[in-house]
Amino acid sequence: MIETRGLATSIEALDVMVKTSFVQLVKQNMVDPALVTIVVEGDVSAVKAAVEAGADMARKKGSLIAFHVIPHPDESLPQLFMEKSNVKKQEKIEDNSEKKT
DSSP states (O other): OEEEESHHHHHHHHHHHHHHSSOEEEEEEEEETTEEEEEEESOHHHHHHHHHHHHHHHHHTTOEEEEOOOSSOOTHHHHHHHHHHHHHHHHHHHHHHHHHO
């Protein structure tokens, strides 16, 4: 995963990551308009190379916040990423239905 300051830099970092190694985007999460987290998956060596390349690019732009590779993550970790996005979607649905009634 890579955390960057700004959406444009995160997209550019992701582009470098997928062009460097065979990795796939799992999730791009905007914590707020200035903080974006990118999570990719693939073979450990591919993810390591991709994250290093993306982090280098973001560092050169002065937008790198943090980066980390978790080799062989626990099975529950991907569920954590998916559950958070589902919780936010559910909250929006509930908020919209309350406004309509």
